[in-house]
Amino acid sequence: MAFNVIGKTVMKSLFGKPATAMYPVIKNEFYPNTRGNIEVAIDKCNFCGLCSRRCPAGAIEVSKPDKKWEIDRTRCIVCNFCVQVCARDSLSTQRHYTVPMTDKSKRISTSYGQTVQEDA
Amino acid sequence: MGERTIIPFGPQHPVLPEPLHLDLILEDEKVVGAVPSIGFVHRGLEKLVEKRDFHEMMYVIERVCGICSFIHGQGYVQTIEGIFGLEIPDRAKFLRTIWAELSRVHSHLLWLGLMADAYGFESLFMHCWRVREKVLDIFEETTGGRVIFSVCKVGGVWKDIDNETLKRIVEVLNVVEQESKALTDVFIKDFTVQKRTRGVGVLSYQDAIDVGAVGPTLRGSGVAMDLRKLGYAAYGELNFEPIVEKDGDCYARTIVRVRELYQSIDLIRQCVSKIPDGEIEVKVKGNPKGEYVSRLEQPRGQVVYYGRANGTKYLERFRVRTPTFANIPALLKMLPGADLADVPLLALTIDPCISCTER
Numbered sequence: 130m131a132f133n134v135i136g137k138t139v140m141k142s143l144f145g146k147p148a149t150a151m152y153p154v155i156k157n158e159f160y161p162n163t164r165g166n167i168e169v170a171i172d173k174c175n176f177c178g179l180c181s182r183r184c185p186a187g188a189i190e191v192s193k194p195d196k197k198w199e200i201d202r203t204r205c206i207v208c209n210f211c212v213q214v215c216a217r218d219s220l221s222t223q224r225h226y227t228v229p230m231t232d233k234s235k236r237i238s239t240s241y242g243q244t245v246q247e248d249a
Numbered sequence: 250m251g252e253r254t255i256i257p258f259g260p261q262h263p264v265l266p267e268p269l270h271l272d273l274i275l276e277d278e279k280v281v282g283a284v285p286s287i288g289f290v291h292r293g294l295e296k297l298v299e300k301r302d303f304h305e306m307m308y309v310i311e312r313v314c315g316i317c318s319f320i321h322g323q324g325y326v327q328t329i330e331g332i333f334g335l336e337i338p339d340r341a342k343f344l345r346t347i348w349a350e351l352s353r354v355h356s357h358l359l360w361l362g363l364m365a366d367a368y369g370f371e372s373l374f375m376h377c378w379r380v381r382e383k384v385l386d387i388f389e390e391t392t393g394g395r396v397i398f399s400v401c402k403v404g405g406v407w408k409d410i411d412n413e414t415l416k417r418i419v420e421v422l423n424v425v426e427q428e429s430k431a432l433t434d435v436f437i438k439d440f441t442v443q444k445r446t447r448g449v450g451v452l453s454y455q456d457a458i459d460v461g462a463v464g465p466t467l468r469g470s471g472v473a474m475d476l477r478k479l480g481y482a483a484y485g486e487l488n489f490e491p492i493v494e495k496d497g498d499c500y501a502r503t504i505v506r507v508r509e510l511y512q513s514i515d516l517i518r519q520c521v522s523k524i525p526d527g528e529i530e531v532k533v534k535g536n537p538k539g540e541y542v543s544r545l546e547q548p549r550g551q552v553v554y555y556g557r558a559n560g561t562k563y564l565e566r567f568r569v570r571t572p573t574f575a576n577i578p579a580l581l582k583m584l585p586g587a588d589l590a591d592v593p594l595l596a597l598t599i600d601p602c603i604s605c606t607e608r
Contacts, residue, residue: 148379162408164393185305208308208399213407222393 173219180211196242251277264593331541356548405530446499450583462579464550469502476546
């Protein structure tokens, strides 16, 4: 009996597929529900600031006069609350995680609304 | 009588990633006493209720623990719903139960792996975690997160699982069950494993009750107490009995967790066959006022939440009593008489989660 167990395990190890993923070659596929990087469709945004007030981590900053939407990627906990409270569906989570960073100055990503860009 | 020495155990220890610290009083190789100290990773999450409103606080409370994150969130929203007097839709209750039981499956598989690692059985540890990966994939598919789900809300749940996905979850769990059988047989039948676990760290029936142990630690000593029998969420409509083992040693506590793993898979099957259609949330209006205590069964044991609200959007006080906190006195009962080499194993059998305990 014990011989059978060992025999089976050896055969499985020799001829079976590897248990681990071949990561850099085959990338992990994300599900449609996966919560990844928070992304803003800035042309839909009316800068109401609801996401900024609701964010439990205080990662989002919105300025109506400047038409500015800003997120601190290192503070964001990807809880999806901003996406769910957004009345104009301008926020979404992408199908990939935030890219790790070594330079702290790149942690803030800013989007400007249309009019401000024209002024500048 | 040998010479007495004091050996510090933790907070950094190769076996336990958790910052549990014990001052072990030894007589030669035998432990005669232990003094615990905790407080190395205090984060002050309970105090945050005064600064985050009661909707946002859900996401903070989920981060109390990385293993039973869903059940922490569930306990918090149950407390707030209790203050409001809200009755949530049946489908939401069943969905919460499914996620909670999936959490139990993944937590017990994780613990079995750590247990195998603690007595040096590394391949078993890796196989346990390989099986657990399938459960994490279910979480990612249904909630969007592998560890923190952020799917509970006051008044229901954010996301629904459609019936086809539910069926597929059961199919995946059939595979998980089949693969776990081969692994759990090792914990139950293997001679060497039994040498390490049988008769080690016995916690008697009376001691378990006296020190107020909870969860599998308590049930391993023969006390049939499982808070899921209270019937919160959808547990009232499911058919199950608390799992009890009589011996009170490491082996009994392992067997309780092994059997609970299969019980949880069975409960998910029952949920999927009984889940009703309908709404998944109710509207929440106004701010809570009053106080409420809710109790839930986590993979590690009973967890108690207390919340007091004063009619503003910020709670006045929120308190969590986590299972590990209740199980540390039980650990101190188990330690005297054990060998120094068995201490990591004993500390592991209460499934310590110190970051939960200190919040």
